[in-house]
Amino acid sequence: MSTLIKQDILVELLGNTGNGFEQVRAAGKEAFQAQGFPTNKSEEYKFTAITKKxxxxxQNFAPAGDFAVTAEQVKDNLFxxxxxxxxxxxxxxxQPELSSVIDGVEVTPLSEKTDTALGSIAKSEKDPFCALNQSSFESGIFISIPKKxxxxxxxxxLNFFKANAGQVIQPRIWIETGDFTEVTFINHSVNLSDTPYFVNKVVEVKGGVNTHIRYYKLQNEGKNAIEASTLETDIQKDGRFTSVTIxxxxxxxxxxxxxxxLGSNSEGNMYGLYLLxxxxHVDNHTNVDHTVPHAESNELYKGILADSSRGVFNGxxxxxxxxxxxxxxQQNNNILLSEDAVVNxxxxxxxxxxxxxxxxxxxxxxxxxEALFYLQARGIAKDQAKGLLLYAxxxxxxxxITDESFREYCTELVQGRLGSKF
Known part of the structure; x- marks a missing residue:
């Protein structure tokens, strides 16, 4: 581990113990100090040298603080x-003044909900970045959806990121749903800075009995962004959780x-697309833990890689x-469009x-x-035929993705990338 990371992270980040959760933060700090940043000998990070990156x-491990976002910026970034x-x-x-007041849903800063079981789902001892976030997150949000x-x-x-001199951003979100609920979340980030920054995000989702939760995430940030993102959920009896990560x-x-x-007759679905x-470099690590009988999980991740990009899938x-x-x-399928592109x-x-x-x-x-030749033989230009096959x-x-506006937005991004680059 470099002296730079060791000194700055421990002093600047682990020293942040404000906003309550003293015991939770102390446990995260202990877990992080025990694990340290992953090295090239860490099996879980074997193909992703994130510490080196x-x-x-x-260059500046100080937390990136709050900043002013305008209503116009919010409006411009809606689908x-x-x-x-x-x-x-x-x-x-x-930013409550820019956010919706959602009827029947509690949305509260984590600093006002210090009795929340933070860290009980995404356990800090499982991953160093999860531990780092738990020890030193600056701010976070508590979302609670009542029963039925x-x-x-x-x-x-809607996350706006703006960091100077390579700062660190550590969002934290706790979501809990009562029994017999249904809800869809869309996680979208907007980069307002071209400088390198490090986002270390943790989201914990506590589902109830017979809940249906959808969680969609779009990662389309700056080319200099480094991100470690953890999402972990408990699925109870008759529950269903569906994740789509683009x-x-x-x-x-x-x-x-x-x-x-954790409950019978439950279902977990994980879908992912990486277009690089x-x-x-994108590394998707997934984990499904079946602990009870009569449950189902489905997982499909697909990658299209060009140039010198690299994808990692470990499920x-x-x-x-x-x-x-x-x-x-569980299935992972990849298409390589360059001799320099790599998938592990x-x-x-x-x-x-x-x-x-x-x-x-x-x-x-x-x-x-053969499929490419088939389309060309029917009068479709090669580039167009290639784009059609990739989009299919x-x-x-x-x-x-069930929300039509978000699905169409993602479709346009994907089609634009396939049409212009590939």
């Missing part, structure tokens, strides 16, 4: 036709997504001894039960030349 790009509610954040700091609430409109978590930009991005399946060019499915009648599916993929199954249906697999290759490949993930 932070060393090279982040065309979006009809949902909006919660606005500036470097992770909640059907939130018809989506809730947009990664389009960023110098180095690490996504940790974990589903803890230049020297972008783990655990089926515990008591989790009989589990049905688990490792789907994994660990099964201790004997009455299950589980499958996993991965593919990495180039565009189907990516569209299988996009179709899992």
């Amino acid at each position: 932070i060393e090279q790009s982040i 065309e036709g979006y009809a949902g509610d909006v919660l606005v954040f500036a470097n992770g700091h909640y 609430s059907q939130i018809q409109k989506p809730i947009l978590l 990664s389009l930009s960023g110098e180095m991005v690490r996504n940790n997504l974990s589903l803890n399946i 060019n230049g020297k972008s 783990k499915i655990f089926v515990r001894q008591d989790a009989q009648k589990t049905n688990a599916f 993929t490792k789907p994994q199954l660990e099964i201790w039960a004997d009455d299950v249906k589980c499958s996993h697999g991965c593919t990495t290759g180039q565009l189907d030349e 490949f990516a569209g299988e993930v996009l179709e899992h």
Whole structure:
């Protein structure tokens, strides 16, 4: 570990113990000091040298503070036709004056909810960046949805990032839903600075019995952004959680997504698309833990990589001894459009039960030349035919987004990237 990171992170970040949660922060600090930043010997970060990247790009480890966001900026960054509610954040700091008042939903700064079970779902001992966030997050938000609430409109978590001299931004979000609820969250970030910065974000979702939660995330930040993102949820009896993660930009991005399946007749769905060019690096680490019988999980991640970009996929499915009648599916498919593009993929199954249906697999290759020839033979130009095939490949993930305005926005971004670059 470099002297630069060791001194600055421990002094500047671990020294931030304000806004309550003293015991939680102390536990995070202890966990981080025990783990340290991941090295090239860390198995979980074997193909993602994020510590080295932070060393090279982040020169000021002081937290990036709050800043003024205008109503016009919020309006300009809403999707065309979006009809949902909006919660606005500036470097992770909640902006209530720019946010919707959502009927029946409690939205409170974490500093006012210090009795929240923060860190009980995304445990700090599992990952150093999760521990770092827990020890030193500056600000955060508590969202609570009462029992039997059907939130018809989506809730947009609109994050504005603006950092100077390579600062650190550490958002923290706690979401809890009562039994028999349904809600959709959209997480979208807007970069207002071209300088390098490091975002270390943790979101914990505590689902109730028979809840249906959708969580969509779009990563389309600055090309100099470094991000470590952790999302972990507990899925209870008869519950369903669906995640869709679209990664389009960023110098180095690490996504940790974990589903803890704790109740029977529940379902966890994880879909991801990474569309990379230049020297972008995106690492998706997923974890599904089946602990009870009669539950299901589905996972599909797809990547299209050009230039010198790099993708990493490491997906783990655990089926515990008591989790009989589990049905688990996992697949990772990649298309490489350059000899310099690289994918490291490792789907994994660990099964201790004997009455299950589980499958996993991965593919990495180039565009189907026969399909390309078929389209060209019918009068379609090569570039257009190539774009059609790539979009058909990516569209299988996009179709899992149920909010029409956000799906169309993502579709336009993907089509624009495929049309202009590929």
